[in-house]
Amino acid sequence: MLRSFIQLCQPANKNLLVAADDGHATLTGGGTYAMPWHWHDCLMFILPSHGAVELRHEDRRAGTWLSQDRFAVVPSGRAHQTQAGCATHTHVAVYVTADALRRLDVGVGSLGEFRRRTRTPILVRRTAAIRALQELSLRNDMGTYGGPTIRHALSSALLMQCIAEVIAGKTLPGTSPGEHGMALVADLEAFVTSHADQDIPLDALEERFGISRRHITRLFRAGTGLSIGEFQQRTRYENACRLLAETDLPVGEVAFRVGFESGAALARAMRRLGGHAPSDLRTTMARPVKS
Incomplete structure (x- = not known):
């Protein structure tokens, strides 16, 4: 099934279209997204924003997984x-026509290396610059004045950065289900x-991530060595240590802010995880440094 560039620029859900002109288009997708076998009359970049996307193509029918580190x-x-x-994944897809690439070839610089690298589907490292442009292009708080123009400019910048990363960046191997x-x-x-x-x-994690409670708990422990509850307690402990060191908030207020029901509960957790009380941490941080 062909999904043409013209069709891509006119999605049934207009909210999915970030920006488009006669040479490139940027769309977003999410949720329980699935697109059966198809092809485009234009080149596509697909960049996960959250979660992972499985990509299969005629050169790799076994499939590969895309996550936040690659596009x-x-x-x-x-x-x-x-x-x-x-179920909670989101992604951005950028499409560019052959005519638009030819115009860039003339106006910006040779795309010979880009064309050489993209003769077949490839995976490329997703840099901080791409991540920032991707996030900015999806923001909804740009205001009414100039909003579409700003989104188009960001979309164009994202396209150019993706091309630059293909030319000069690091290509990556396919990922396995384990890496997913x-x-x-x-x-x-x-x-x-x-x-x-x-x-x-x-139950909330099961609903948000679209995978069973049993799979979530098994996967999380295998990946971190901790249960979700243990990881949350450690995170609360670290957040409490930071607030105790950086603020003068009462211990009870620190406990409330990081998720403990009382100062006593915080103190018990700190003794268990760090071997010290809240007051010990503040005393240590307040101790003058000897010259």
Whole structure:
């Protein structure tokens, strides 16, 4: 099935279109995304933002996994299929036509190396610059004045950065299902860390990540050596140590902010995990340095 560049620029859900012109388009996708075998009359970059995406193509029907450390380039006319690794994934896809690439070849500089590297689908390291442009292009708080123009400029910059990374960056091998599992563990760690002050039922994780409670707990322990509860306690402990060292907040307030029900509960956790009390940490930090 052909999905043409014109079709890509006119998605049924207009909210998926970030920016488009006559040469390139940027779209976003997420949730329980799955696209059966198809091909494009343009080149595609696919960049996961959260979670993982499985990519299969005619040169690698066994499939490979994309996560936050890599993106894929699929040349025009190459049959492929993609699907979400978990229900909460998000990704960005950038499409560029052959005519647009020819204009860049003339106006910006030779794309000979880019064309050589993208004769077949490849995986490329996703750099901090690409990550930043990707996140900026998806922001919804740009305001009414100039919003579409800003999004188009960011989309163009993302395209150029992707091309630059293909030319000068590091190509990567395909990843295995085990590595996909580690990508999910990284997402779980990030989620638990950002919500460490809250109770996180396994049911909530199952709903958010689209995988069973049993699989979540097994995967997390295999990847970190800790249960989710133990990891959360350690994160709360580290957050409490930072607040105790950097602020004058009462111990009870520190406990509340990091997720413990009381100062006594915080003190018990600190003795168990660090071998010291909250007051010990503050005394150590306040001790003058001898010259």
